[in-house]
Amino acid sequence: MQEIAVIKCGGSIVDDLSDQFFHNIKTLQQNGVQPVIVHGGGPAIQKMLDTLEIDFSFIDGLRTTSEAAMDIVEMVLSGQINNLITRKLNQAGIQAAGFSGSDAHLIQCKPIDFATYGYVGEVTAVNARFLEKISSRGTVPVIAPIALSQDGERYNVNADTAAGAIAQAAGAGELVFVTDVPGIIENGALRQSTSESEIEALISEGVIDGGMIPKVKAALSCLSDSLQHVMIADANQVMGQDGFTGTRITKNEGATTDDSTVSNI
Template identity: 40%
Template structure:
Protein backbone atom coordinates (compact mmCIF):
# COMPACT_ATOMS: atom_id res chain seq x y z
CA UNK A 1 0.00 0.00 0.00
CA UNK A 2 2.81 2.41 0.88
CA UNK A 3 4.52 1.72 -2.47
CA UNK A 4 1.25 2.34 -4.34
CA UNK A 5 0.72 5.59 -2.43
CA UNK A 6 4.25 6.75 -3.27
CA UNK A 7 3.75 5.91 -6.94
CA UNK A 8 0.46 7.79 -7.01
CA UNK A 9 2.10 10.80 -5.33
CA UNK A 10 4.92 10.74 -7.92
CA UNK A 11 2.39 10.44 -10.73
CA UNK A 12 0.33 13.37 -9.45
CA UNK A 13 3.48 15.47 -9.01
CA UNK A 14 4.53 14.72 -12.59
CA UNK A 15 1.03 15.45 -13.86
CA UNK A 16 1.05 18.85 -12.14
CA UNK A 17 4.48 19.63 -13.63
CA UNK A 18 3.31 18.68 -17.10
CA UNK A 19 0.12 20.66 -16.65
CA UNK A 20 2.13 23.74 -15.70
CA UNK A 21 4.48 23.21 -18.65
CA UNK A 22 1.72 22.60 -21.21
CA UNK A 23 0.94 26.26 -21.99
CA UNK A 24 4.62 26.90 -22.68
CA UNK A 25 4.95 23.81 -24.88
CA UNK A 26 1.84 24.73 -26.86
CA UNK A 27 2.72 28.39 -27.42
CA UNK A 28 4.72 27.61 -30.59
CA UNK A 29 2.56 24.80 -31.95
CA UNK A 30 2.55 25.16 -35.73
CA UNK A 31 5.18 27.93 -35.63
CA UNK A 32 8.23 28.03 -37.90
CA UNK A 33 11.54 28.50 -36.09
CA UNK A 34 14.71 28.97 -38.14
CA UNK A 35 17.89 28.12 -36.22
CA UNK A 36 21.33 29.22 -37.40
CA UNK A 37 23.90 26.83 -35.97
CA UNK A 38 27.39 28.32 -36.22
CA UNK A 39 30.52 26.28 -36.67
CA UNK A 40 31.87 27.33 -33.27
CA UNK A 41 28.52 26.53 -31.61
CA UNK A 42 28.60 22.92 -32.84
CA UNK A 43 31.21 22.03 -30.27
CA UNK A 44 31.68 18.45 -29.13
CA UNK A 45 29.71 15.34 -30.04
CA UNK A 46 27.94 15.67 -26.69
CA UNK A 47 26.97 19.26 -27.52
CA UNK A 48 25.72 18.20 -30.93
CA UNK A 49 23.63 15.43 -29.37
CA UNK A 50 22.14 17.94 -26.91
CA UNK A 51 21.27 20.31 -29.74
CA UNK A 52 19.71 17.44 -31.70
CA UNK A 53 17.52 16.49 -28.72
CA UNK A 54 16.33 20.09 -28.43
CA UNK A 55 15.40 20.18 -32.12
CA UNK A 56 13.63 16.83 -31.81
CA UNK A 57 11.61 18.05 -28.80
CA UNK A 58 10.61 21.16 -30.73
CA UNK A 59 9.33 18.96 -33.57
CA UNK A 60 7.52 16.69 -31.06
CA UNK A 61 5.48 19.59 -29.62
CA UNK A 62 4.44 20.82 -33.06
CA UNK A 63 7.15 23.35 -33.93
CA UNK A 64 8.50 23.35 -37.49
CA UNK A 65 12.27 23.79 -37.00
CA UNK A 66 14.63 24.64 -39.86
CA UNK A 67 18.35 24.30 -39.19
CA UNK A 68 20.75 26.42 -41.24
CA UNK A 69 24.39 25.80 -40.43
CA UNK A 70 27.80 27.30 -40.96
CA UNK A 71 31.11 25.52 -40.72
CA UNK A 72 33.96 28.00 -40.98
CA UNK A 73 36.40 26.10 -38.71
CA UNK A 74 35.79 22.87 -40.65
CA UNK A 75 36.36 24.64 -43.97
CA UNK A 76 39.63 26.13 -42.73
CA UNK A 77 40.79 22.73 -41.53
CA UNK A 78 40.02 21.07 -44.86
CA UNK A 79 41.64 23.84 -46.91
CA UNK A 80 44.80 23.37 -44.86
CA UNK A 81 44.73 19.59 -45.27
CA UNK A 82 44.33 19.88 -49.04
CA UNK A 83 46.95 22.59 -49.33
CA UNK A 84 44.56 25.10 -50.88
CA UNK A 85 46.06 28.55 -50.34
CA UNK A 86 43.60 31.36 -49.66
CA UNK A 87 44.01 35.01 -50.53
CA UNK A 88 42.32 37.81 -48.63
CA UNK A 89 40.92 41.21 -49.61
CA UNK A 90 40.06 43.75 -46.90
CA UNK A 91 40.41 40.97 -44.35
CA UNK A 92 37.91 38.70 -46.12
CA UNK A 93 38.69 35.41 -47.82
CA UNK A 94 38.50 35.40 -51.61
CA UNK A 95 36.46 32.36 -52.65
CA UNK A 96 37.99 31.23 -55.96
CA UNK A 97 36.90 28.09 -57.83
CA UNK A 98 39.22 25.78 -55.87
CA UNK A 99 38.08 27.20 -52.53
CA UNK A 100 34.43 27.02 -53.56
CA UNK A 101 34.78 23.31 -54.36
CA UNK A 102 36.14 22.66 -50.86
CA UNK A 103 33.48 24.86 -49.22
CA UNK A 104 30.68 22.95 -50.93
CA UNK A 105 32.23 19.58 -50.12
CA UNK A 106 32.58 20.42 -46.43
CA UNK A 107 29.29 22.24 -45.87
CA UNK A 108 26.98 20.07 -47.99
CA UNK A 109 28.81 16.89 -47.04
CA UNK A 110 30.73 16.54 -43.78
CA UNK A 111 29.01 19.22 -41.70
CA UNK A 112 25.49 18.83 -43.04
CA UNK A 113 25.40 15.07 -42.63
CA UNK A 114 26.81 15.24 -39.12
CA UNK A 115 23.86 17.38 -38.04
CA UNK A 116 21.36 15.21 -39.91
CA UNK A 117 22.76 12.07 -38.33
CA UNK A 118 22.65 13.61 -34.84
CA UNK A 119 18.97 14.56 -35.18
CA UNK A 120 18.03 11.19 -36.65
CA UNK A 121 19.87 9.42 -33.84
CA UNK A 122 17.47 11.15 -31.43
CA UNK A 123 14.46 9.79 -33.32
CA UNK A 124 13.93 12.69 -35.70
CA UNK A 125 13.45 12.68 -39.46
CA UNK A 126 16.01 15.17 -40.69
CA UNK A 127 16.80 15.79 -44.34
CA UNK A 128 20.08 17.31 -45.48
CA UNK A 129 19.86 19.99 -48.17
CA UNK A 130 21.71 22.94 -49.59
CA UNK A 131 20.24 26.09 -51.06
CA UNK A 132 20.83 24.58 -54.49
CA UNK A 133 18.24 21.83 -53.93
CA UNK A 134 14.96 22.60 -55.72
CA UNK A 135 16.52 26.00 -56.55
CA UNK A 136 15.78 27.04 -52.99
CA UNK A 137 18.24 29.95 -52.86
CA UNK A 138 19.05 31.94 -55.98
CA UNK A 139 22.11 34.15 -55.57
CA UNK A 140 23.88 37.06 -57.08
CA UNK A 141 27.58 37.77 -56.60
CA UNK A 142 27.97 39.83 -53.45
CA UNK A 143 31.31 41.41 -54.34
CA UNK A 144 33.37 40.66 -57.49
CA UNK A 145 36.58 41.05 -55.47
CA UNK A 146 35.51 38.22 -53.14
CA UNK A 147 34.76 35.70 -55.90
CA UNK A 148 32.07 33.09 -55.36
CA UNK A 149 30.45 34.70 -52.33
CA UNK A 150 26.72 35.00 -52.83
CA UNK A 151 23.91 37.26 -51.72
CA UNK A 152 20.43 35.67 -51.73
CA UNK A 153 18.17 37.36 -54.27
CA UNK A 154 15.28 34.89 -54.11
CA UNK A 155 14.20 32.10 -51.75
CA UNK A 156 11.70 29.47 -52.87
CA UNK A 157 10.07 27.89 -49.80
CA UNK A 158 8.00 25.26 -51.66
CA UNK A 159 10.21 22.31 -50.69
CA UNK A 160 10.47 23.45 -47.07
CA UNK A 161 6.70 23.65 -46.69
CA UNK A 162 6.34 20.18 -48.19
CA UNK A 163 8.82 18.88 -45.60
CA UNK A 164 6.82 20.56 -42.82
CA UNK A 165 3.71 18.72 -44.02
CA UNK A 166 5.66 15.46 -43.82
CA UNK A 167 6.87 16.35 -40.29
CA UNK A 168 10.49 16.32 -41.44
CA UNK A 169 13.29 18.62 -40.29
CA UNK A 170 15.25 20.47 -43.00
CA UNK A 171 18.98 20.94 -42.38
CA UNK A 172 20.36 23.42 -44.89
CA UNK A 173 23.93 24.16 -45.97
CA UNK A 174 24.33 27.82 -47.03
CA UNK A 175 25.25 27.12 -50.64
CA UNK A 176 23.25 28.72 -53.46
CA UNK A 177 23.48 29.14 -57.20
CA UNK A 178 22.93 31.95 -59.68
CA UNK A 179 20.69 31.66 -62.72
CA UNK A 180 23.61 30.40 -64.78
CA UNK A 181 24.23 27.51 -62.39
CA UNK A 182 27.38 28.82 -60.68
CA UNK A 183 27.69 27.81 -57.03
CA UNK A 184 28.12 30.43 -54.30
CA UNK A 185 29.05 30.33 -50.65
CA UNK A 186 26.60 32.37 -48.56
CA UNK A 187 27.29 33.68 -45.09
CA UNK A 188 25.37 31.35 -42.76
CA UNK A 189 23.66 34.16 -40.84
CA UNK A 190 22.63 35.82 -44.10
CA UNK A 191 21.22 32.56 -45.48
CA UNK A 192 19.29 31.87 -42.27
CA UNK A 193 17.87 35.40 -42.23
CA UNK A 194 16.78 35.17 -45.87
CA UNK A 195 15.09 31.80 -45.30
CA UNK A 196 13.37 33.03 -42.15
CA UNK A 197 12.11 36.12 -43.97
CA UNK A 198 10.78 34.10 -46.90
CA UNK A 199 8.97 31.75 -44.51
CA UNK A 200 7.71 34.65 -42.33
CA UNK A 201 9.08 32.62 -39.43
CA UNK A 202 7.93 33.17 -35.88
CA UNK A 203 11.52 33.12 -34.62
CA UNK A 204 15.03 33.35 -36.02
CA UNK A 205 17.52 31.96 -33.51
CA UNK A 206 21.14 32.93 -34.21
CA UNK A 207 23.26 30.54 -32.18
CA UNK A 208 26.79 31.80 -31.64
CA UNK A 209 29.61 31.67 -29.08
CA UNK A 210 28.58 34.71 -27.03
CA UNK A 211 25.70 35.14 -24.61
CA UNK A 212 23.96 37.93 -26.54
CA UNK A 213 24.17 41.63 -27.32
CA UNK A 214 25.97 43.46 -24.53
CA UNK A 215 25.64 47.07 -23.39
CA UNK A 216 28.49 49.46 -22.57
CA UNK A 217 28.85 47.82 -19.13
CA UNK A 218 29.28 44.37 -20.64
CA UNK A 219 25.84 43.17 -19.54
CA UNK A 220 23.57 41.20 -21.87
CA UNK A 221 20.58 43.21 -23.03
CA UNK A 222 17.64 40.81 -23.09
CA UNK A 223 15.26 42.89 -25.26
CA UNK A 224 16.05 45.37 -28.01
CA UNK A 225 14.08 47.30 -30.59
CA UNK A 226 15.40 48.17 -34.03
CA UNK A 227 16.03 51.70 -32.77
CA UNK A 228 18.04 50.33 -29.84
CA UNK A 229 20.25 48.28 -32.14
CA UNK A 230 20.83 51.22 -34.48
CA UNK A 231 21.75 53.54 -31.59
CA UNK A 232 24.13 51.00 -30.01
CA UNK A 233 25.80 50.38 -33.36
CA UNK A 234 26.20 54.08 -34.07
CA UNK A 235 27.75 54.66 -30.63
CA UNK A 236 30.16 51.73 -31.08
CA UNK A 237 28.69 49.58 -28.30
CA UNK A 238 27.73 46.98 -30.90
CA UNK A 239 30.94 46.35 -32.82
CA UNK A 240 33.06 43.74 -34.56
CA UNK A 241 31.46 40.37 -35.27
CA UNK A 242 28.23 41.33 -33.54
CA UNK A 243 27.42 43.90 -36.25
CA UNK A 244 26.61 41.39 -39.05
CA UNK A 245 24.51 39.33 -36.62
CA UNK A 246 22.40 42.31 -35.53
CA UNK A 247 22.14 43.44 -39.16
CA UNK A 248 20.82 40.00 -40.09
CA UNK A 249 18.36 40.13 -37.18
CA UNK A 250 17.11 43.59 -38.20
CA UNK A 251 16.71 42.61 -41.86
CA UNK A 252 14.73 39.54 -40.85
CA UNK A 253 12.31 41.28 -38.48
CA UNK A 254 11.76 44.11 -40.96
CA UNK A 255 10.92 41.49 -43.60
CA UNK A 256 8.21 39.89 -41.47
CA UNK A 257 9.96 37.59 -38.97
CA UNK A 258 8.21 38.06 -35.63
CA UNK A 259 11.46 38.25 -33.63
CA UNK A 260 15.13 37.33 -33.88
CA UNK A 261 17.27 36.15 -30.97
CA UNK A 262 21.06 36.14 -30.61
CA UNK A 263 22.07 33.54 -28.02
CA UNK A 264 24.91 31.28 -26.91
CA UNK A 265 24.62 27.98 -28.73
CA UNK A 266 27.11 26.37 -26.35
CA UNK A 267 24.72 26.74 -23.41
CA UNK A 268 22.74 23.56 -22.63
CA UNK A 269 19.16 23.65 -23.99
CA UNK A 270 19.58 27.22 -25.25
CA UNK A 271 16.82 26.91 -27.86
CA UNK A 272 14.36 25.36 -25.42
CA UNK A 273 15.05 28.01 -22.79
CA UNK A 274 14.40 30.74 -25.33
CA UNK A 275 11.15 29.28 -26.64
CA UNK A 276 9.60 27.64 -23.60
CA UNK A 277 10.46 29.83 -20.61
CA UNK A 278 9.41 33.32 -19.59
CA UNK A 279 12.97 34.56 -19.12
CA UNK A 280 14.23 33.24 -22.45
CA UNK A 281 17.92 33.23 -23.37
CA UNK A 282 20.15 35.77 -25.07
CA UNK A 283 18.97 39.01 -26.71
CA UNK A 284 15.63 39.21 -28.50
CA UNK A 285 15.25 41.82 -31.25
CA UNK A 286 11.93 43.06 -32.59
CA UNK A 287 11.15 45.62 -35.26
Protein backbone atom coordinates (compact mmCIF):
# COMPACT_ATOMS: atom_id res chain seq x y z
CA MET A 1 0.00 0.00 0.00
CA GLN A 2 1.39 3.40 -1.02
CA GLU A 3 2.04 6.11 1.54
CA ILE A 4 -0.57 8.86 1.33
CA ALA A 5 0.00 12.58 1.84
CA VAL A 6 -3.09 14.74 2.26
CA ILE A 7 -2.50 18.28 0.99
CA LYS A 8 -4.97 20.97 1.98
CA CYS A 9 -5.09 24.03 -0.32
CA GLY A 10 -6.75 27.11 1.11
CA GLY A 11 -9.19 28.90 -1.17
CA SER A 12 -7.09 32.08 -1.00
CA ILE A 13 -4.10 30.49 -2.79
CA VAL A 14 -5.86 28.48 -5.51
CA ASP A 15 -5.39 31.20 -8.14
CA ASP A 16 -1.72 31.64 -7.17
CA LEU A 17 -0.53 28.04 -7.42
CA SER A 18 2.65 28.15 -9.49
CA ASP A 19 4.25 25.58 -11.79
CA GLN A 20 6.45 24.67 -8.82
CA PHE A 21 3.45 23.42 -6.83
CA PHE A 22 2.49 21.00 -9.61
CA HIS A 23 6.12 19.93 -9.96
CA ASN A 24 6.05 19.16 -6.23
CA ILE A 25 3.02 16.91 -6.71
CA LYS A 26 4.89 15.03 -9.45
CA THR A 27 7.91 14.69 -7.15
CA LEU A 28 5.78 13.17 -4.41
CA GLN A 29 4.47 10.58 -6.84
CA GLN A 30 7.98 9.80 -8.08
CA ASN A 31 9.01 9.25 -4.45
CA GLY A 32 6.24 6.68 -3.99
CA VAL A 33 3.89 9.01 -2.10
CA GLN A 34 0.32 9.33 -3.35
CA PRO A 35 -1.10 12.86 -2.91
CA VAL A 36 -4.74 13.52 -2.00
CA ILE A 37 -5.74 17.18 -2.38
CA VAL A 38 -8.51 18.79 -0.33
CA HIS A 39 -9.37 22.41 -1.10
CA GLY A 40 -11.33 25.27 0.35
CA GLY A 41 -12.91 28.22 -1.38
CA GLY A 42 -13.93 30.82 1.18
CA PRO A 43 -13.03 34.01 -0.75
CA ALA A 44 -14.75 32.85 -3.96
CA ILE A 45 -17.84 31.74 -2.02
CA GLN A 46 -18.04 35.05 -0.20
CA LYS A 47 -17.67 37.00 -3.45
CA MET A 48 -20.52 35.06 -5.07
CA LEU A 49 -22.78 35.37 -2.02
CA ASP A 50 -22.15 39.13 -1.96
CA THR A 51 -22.81 39.42 -5.70
CA LEU A 52 -26.13 37.58 -5.38
CA GLU A 53 -26.97 39.41 -2.12
CA ILE A 54 -27.46 36.17 -0.16
CA ASP A 55 -27.19 36.81 3.56
CA PHE A 56 -24.73 34.92 5.74
CA SER A 57 -22.74 35.50 8.90
CA PHE A 58 -19.85 33.97 10.79
CA ILE A 59 -20.41 32.40 14.21
CA ASP A 60 -17.35 31.04 16.02
CA GLY A 61 -15.44 31.06 12.74
CA LEU A 62 -18.05 29.04 10.83
CA ARG A 63 -20.06 30.48 7.95
CA THR A 64 -23.79 30.07 8.51
CA THR A 65 -25.23 28.32 5.48
CA SER A 66 -28.86 28.60 4.41
CA GLU A 67 -30.34 26.42 1.66
CA ALA A 68 -29.76 29.22 -0.86
CA ALA A 69 -26.20 29.69 0.35
CA MET A 70 -25.60 25.92 0.14
CA ASP A 71 -26.43 26.03 -3.57
CA ILE A 72 -23.71 28.68 -4.00
CA VAL A 73 -21.19 26.80 -1.83
CA GLU A 74 -21.65 23.66 -3.90
CA MET A 75 -21.52 25.55 -7.20
CA VAL A 76 -18.29 27.36 -6.31
CA LEU A 77 -16.48 24.46 -4.62
CA SER A 78 -17.47 21.64 -6.97
CA GLY A 79 -18.14 23.53 -10.19
CA GLN A 80 -15.44 26.18 -10.11
CA ILE A 81 -12.51 25.56 -7.78
CA ASN A 82 -12.43 21.78 -7.96
CA ASN A 83 -12.49 21.88 -11.76
CA LEU A 84 -9.76 24.54 -11.81
CA ILE A 85 -7.32 22.54 -9.66
CA THR A 86 -8.06 19.28 -11.46
CA ARG A 87 -7.62 20.91 -14.87
CA LYS A 88 -4.27 22.46 -13.85
CA LEU A 89 -3.02 19.12 -12.54
CA ASN A 90 -3.95 17.39 -15.79
CA GLN A 91 -2.34 20.17 -17.83
CA ALA A 92 0.85 19.61 -15.79
CA GLY A 93 0.86 15.95 -16.83
CA ILE A 94 -0.57 14.65 -13.54
CA GLN A 95 -3.54 12.31 -13.81
CA ALA A 96 -6.17 13.81 -11.52
CA ALA A 97 -9.89 13.47 -10.94
CA GLY A 98 -12.17 15.85 -9.08
CA PHE A 99 -14.73 14.72 -6.53
CA SER A 100 -17.26 16.25 -4.21
CA GLY A 101 -17.37 14.70 -0.77
CA SER A 102 -20.91 13.70 -1.69
CA ASP A 103 -19.60 11.36 -4.43
CA ALA A 104 -19.44 7.66 -3.48
CA HIS A 105 -20.27 8.60 0.13
CA LEU A 106 -16.74 9.97 0.27
CA ILE A 107 -17.48 12.28 3.23
CA GLN A 108 -20.44 11.62 5.52
CA CYS A 109 -21.54 14.05 8.18
CA LYS A 110 -24.13 15.21 10.65
CA PRO A 111 -25.22 18.82 11.22
CA ILE A 112 -23.16 20.62 13.85
CA ASP A 113 -26.14 22.62 15.10
CA PHE A 114 -28.74 23.21 12.42
CA ALA A 115 -30.63 25.89 14.36
CA THR A 116 -27.46 27.97 14.70
CA TYR A 117 -25.40 27.24 11.58
CA GLY A 118 -27.80 25.74 9.05
CA TYR A 119 -26.20 23.40 6.51
CA VAL A 120 -22.79 23.13 8.19
CA GLY A 121 -21.65 19.58 8.84
CA GLU A 122 -19.37 17.65 11.16
CA VAL A 123 -17.57 14.68 9.56
CA THR A 124 -18.69 11.27 10.83
CA ALA A 125 -17.18 8.91 8.24
CA VAL A 126 -14.81 8.86 5.26
CA ASN A 127 -14.89 6.30 2.46
CA ALA A 128 -11.18 5.53 2.61
CA ARG A 129 -11.59 2.40 0.46
CA PHE A 130 -12.81 4.53 -2.44
CA LEU A 131 -9.81 6.86 -2.08
CA GLU A 132 -7.47 3.87 -1.96
CA LYS A 133 -8.91 2.52 -5.22
CA ILE A 134 -8.49 5.88 -6.96
CA SER A 135 -4.98 6.43 -5.61
CA SER A 136 -3.83 2.91 -6.46
CA ARG A 137 -4.35 3.74 -10.14
CA GLY A 138 -1.94 6.67 -9.91
CA THR A 139 -4.76 9.22 -9.97
CA VAL A 140 -4.67 12.23 -7.65
CA PRO A 141 -8.10 12.77 -6.03
CA VAL A 142 -9.08 16.44 -5.69
CA ILE A 143 -11.82 16.76 -3.10
CA ALA A 144 -14.33 19.55 -2.47
CA PRO A 145 -15.51 19.52 1.17
CA ILE A 146 -19.20 18.92 0.57
CA ALA A 147 -20.67 16.06 2.63
CA LEU A 148 -23.90 14.12 2.87
CA SER A 149 -25.89 13.32 5.99
CA GLN A 150 -27.63 9.98 6.54
CA ASP A 151 -30.83 11.42 5.07
CA GLY A 152 -28.98 12.51 1.91
CA GLU A 153 -28.86 16.25 2.65
CA ARG A 154 -25.84 18.30 1.50
CA TYR A 155 -23.70 20.08 4.07
CA ASN A 156 -20.82 22.50 3.92
CA VAL A 157 -17.79 21.15 5.83
CA ASN A 158 -14.80 23.25 6.90
CA ALA A 159 -11.97 22.27 4.53
CA ASP A 160 -9.39 22.04 7.33
CA THR A 161 -11.65 19.67 9.24
CA ALA A 162 -12.34 17.60 6.11
CA ALA A 163 -8.61 17.31 5.36
CA GLY A 164 -7.89 16.15 8.91
CA ALA A 165 -10.68 13.56 8.82
CA ILE A 166 -9.52 12.24 5.44
CA ALA A 167 -5.91 12.03 6.63
CA GLN A 168 -6.95 10.08 9.74
CA ALA A 169 -9.26 7.68 7.91
CA ALA A 170 -6.80 7.03 5.07
CA GLY A 171 -3.88 6.47 7.44
CA ALA A 172 -1.93 9.28 5.77
CA GLY A 173 1.72 9.62 6.64
CA GLU A 174 1.51 13.39 6.27
CA LEU A 175 -1.04 16.19 6.35
CA VAL A 176 0.27 19.42 4.84
CA PHE A 177 -1.52 22.77 4.96
CA VAL A 178 -0.07 24.54 1.92
CA THR A 179 -0.40 28.28 2.09
CA ASP A 180 1.36 31.47 0.97
CA VAL A 181 3.94 31.49 3.78
CA PRO A 182 6.80 29.04 4.51
CA GLY A 183 5.64 28.30 8.06
CA ILE A 184 6.20 29.86 11.50
CA ILE A 185 8.93 32.50 11.37
CA GLU A 186 10.86 33.20 14.58
CA ASN A 187 13.61 35.85 14.70
CA GLY A 188 13.65 35.97 10.91
CA ALA A 189 14.18 32.23 10.46
CA LEU A 190 11.84 29.34 9.76
CA ARG A 191 10.97 27.37 12.89
CA GLN A 192 11.14 23.80 11.64
CA SER A 193 9.10 22.22 14.43
CA THR A 194 6.97 23.01 17.43
CA SER A 195 4.58 21.12 19.68
CA GLU A 196 0.95 21.42 20.63
CA SER A 197 1.93 22.66 24.11
CA GLU A 198 4.26 25.37 22.74
CA ILE A 199 1.73 27.00 20.42
CA GLU A 200 -0.07 29.19 22.98
CA ALA A 201 3.26 30.52 24.26
CA LEU A 202 4.35 31.36 20.72
CA ILE A 203 1.06 33.20 20.17
CA SER A 204 1.33 35.15 23.45
CA GLU A 205 4.94 36.09 22.61
CA GLY A 206 3.86 37.39 19.20
CA VAL A 207 5.96 34.85 17.27
CA ILE A 208 2.71 33.57 15.81
CA ASP A 209 0.44 36.47 14.90
CA GLY A 210 -2.03 37.77 12.35
CA GLY A 211 -3.18 35.33 9.70
CA MET A 212 -0.85 32.60 10.97
CA ILE A 213 -2.95 32.14 14.13
CA PRO A 214 -5.99 30.57 12.40
CA LYS A 215 -3.66 28.44 10.22
CA VAL A 216 -1.90 27.05 13.29
CA LYS A 217 -5.15 26.48 15.17
CA ALA A 218 -6.59 24.64 12.17
CA ALA A 219 -3.52 22.40 12.13
CA LEU A 220 -3.85 21.76 15.87
CA SER A 221 -7.48 20.72 15.47
CA CYS A 222 -6.40 17.89 13.14
CA LEU A 223 -3.95 16.27 15.57
CA SER A 224 -5.05 12.96 17.03
CA ASP A 225 -3.69 9.63 18.20
CA SER A 226 -3.66 8.44 14.57
CA LEU A 227 -2.28 11.72 13.15
CA GLN A 228 0.66 12.80 15.27
CA HIS A 229 1.95 15.70 13.21
CA VAL A 230 0.80 18.31 10.70
CA MET A 231 2.92 20.64 8.57
CA ILE A 232 2.37 24.23 7.43
CA ALA A 233 4.32 24.92 4.24
CA ASP A 234 4.56 27.28 1.28
CA ALA A 235 2.60 25.82 -1.64
CA ASN A 236 5.04 27.17 -4.21
CA GLN A 237 8.36 26.35 -2.53
CA VAL A 238 10.95 24.07 -4.09
CA MET A 239 10.39 20.77 -2.32
CA GLY A 240 13.35 18.82 -0.96
CA GLN A 241 13.90 15.08 -1.35
CA ASP A 242 12.22 14.48 2.01
CA GLY A 243 9.07 16.33 0.95
CA PHE A 244 7.69 19.74 1.81
CA THR A 245 9.77 22.00 4.05
CA GLY A 246 7.88 24.03 6.61
CA THR A 247 6.91 24.02 10.27
CA ARG A 248 5.93 20.62 11.63
CA ILE A 249 3.49 20.73 14.55
CA THR A 250 3.57 17.60 16.68
CA LYS A 251 1.11 16.21 19.18
CA ASN A 252 2.05 16.36 22.85
CA GLU A 253 3.47 13.09 24.11
CA GLY A 254 0.99 11.18 26.21
CA ALA A 255 -1.98 13.32 25.17
CA THR A 256 -5.12 11.65 23.90
CA THR A 257 -7.73 12.89 21.49
CA ASP A 258 -11.19 11.40 21.08
CA ASP A 259 -11.72 11.09 17.34
CA SER A 260 -14.23 8.26 17.62
CA THR A 261 -16.84 10.27 15.72
CA VAL A 262 -14.88 9.84 12.47
CA SER A 263 -14.87 6.33 11.06
CA ASN A 264 -13.20 4.65 8.12
CA ILE A 265 -15.85 3.03 5.91
